[in-house]
Amino acid sequence: MSRNWTGELIYEGKAKRVYRVNDEFLVMEFKDEVTAFDGARKEHAPSKGKLAAAQTVFLMGLLGKYGIRNHLVDWDGDRKILVRSLRMIPIEVIVRNYAYGSFLKRMPLVKSMTKFSKPLIEFHLKSDELHDPLITTDDIIEAGLASQEQLNEIMGIALRINEILNNYMASKGLTLVDFKLEFGFDKSNNLxxxxxLSGDTIRVLINGRHLDKELFRRGSSSADLVKAYEEMNKILGIS
Ligand SMILES: Nc1ncnc2c1ncn2[C@@H]1O[C@H](COP(=O)(O)OP(=O)(O)OP(=O)(O)O)[C@@H](O)[C@H]1O
Ligand SMILES: [Mg+2]
Incomplete structure (x- = not known):
């Protein structure tokens, strides 16, 4: 298959542009941009798109080897990936191994970077307007976004993904703090x-130092963020 995929631009988010190739496939183009605080801080970040695409391709590939069904079909070797077009569930699934980020804001009784007794899973509604609020499984079911059975399946997959990523990261000396997942349904209603899966959506530390977008949230330049993503790719063994 040629990798000069073309299609109509159907969506532009902060991190990616989405093009419709046909009924079955989409192209996601990772932008050379970094944003934080719901877009309030935004900078051009040359080569970030390719680095994040490479991370996504590598980690989806790793998960695929362990039987985790994912949308990735192909990569152009640069900023674009070809994916299966899905009916998305508009929620973010967050898995946490250590107390950090928005967890600390809502639960100040736990100290930063405390290791949880077991991985925590939480759901947030994807809504920039509402700042992606934490929601309950009952909220999701009542809104008709997913059934209890589907949520159980999502939680099982999320924990399995955590195990796989954790093991891989640990083997490279990295600490997996937390990460965000999104799921959709294919035509046969499979999850x-x-x-x-990139430094934008995964928090990962090397000797206590962030190699992820947290650097930018905390005031580092986009150039330093790109350096951190390069370092992450080197450590993960991504060419
Ligand atoms: N396989 C897929 N099929 C259909 N839509 C997808 C698929 N994978 C991801 N998406 C959607 O494509 C969009 C990617 O854009 P992007 O991540 O830039 O924006 P966003 O998540 O809407 O907002 P934000 O700017 O906060 O990230 C998201 O809305 C995501 O839910
Ligand atoms: Mg997004």
């Missing part, structure tokens, strides 16, 4: 892992 499929979608979106991206």
């Amino acid at each position: 499929v892992l979608a979106d991206e």
Whole structure:
């Protein structure tokens, strides 16, 4: 298959542009941009798109080897990936191994970077307007976004993904703090892992130092963020 995929631009988010190739496939183009605080801080970040695409391709590939169904079909070797077009569930599934980020804001009784007794899973509604609020499984079911059975399946897959990523990261001396997942349904109503797995959506530390977007949230330049993504790729063994 040629990798000069073309299609109509159907969506532009902060991190990616989405093009419709046909009924079955989409192209996701990772932008050379980094944003934080719901877009309030935004900078051009040359080569970030390719680095994040490479991370996504590598990690989806790793998960695929362990039987985790995901949307990735192909990569152009640069900023674009070809994916299966899914009916997305508009929620973010977050898995946490250590107390950090929005967890600390809502639960100040736990100290930063405390290791949880077991991985925590939480659901947030994807809504920039509402700042992606934490929601309950009952909220999701009542809104008709997913059934209890589907949520159980999502939680099982999310924990399995955590195990796989944790083991891999640990083997490279990295600490997996937390990460965000998105899921959709394919035409046969199978749950499929979608979106991206990159430094934008995964918090990962090397000797206590962030190699992820947290650097930018805390005031580092986009150039330093790109350096951190390069370092992450080197450590993970991504060419
Ligand atoms: N396989 C897929 N099929 C259909 N839509 C997908 C698939 N994978 C990801 N998406 C959607 O494509 C969009 C990617 O864009 P992007 O991540 O830039 O924006 P966003 O998540 O809407 O907002 P934000 O700017 O907060 O990230 C998301 O809305 C995501 O839910
Ligand atoms: Mg997104």
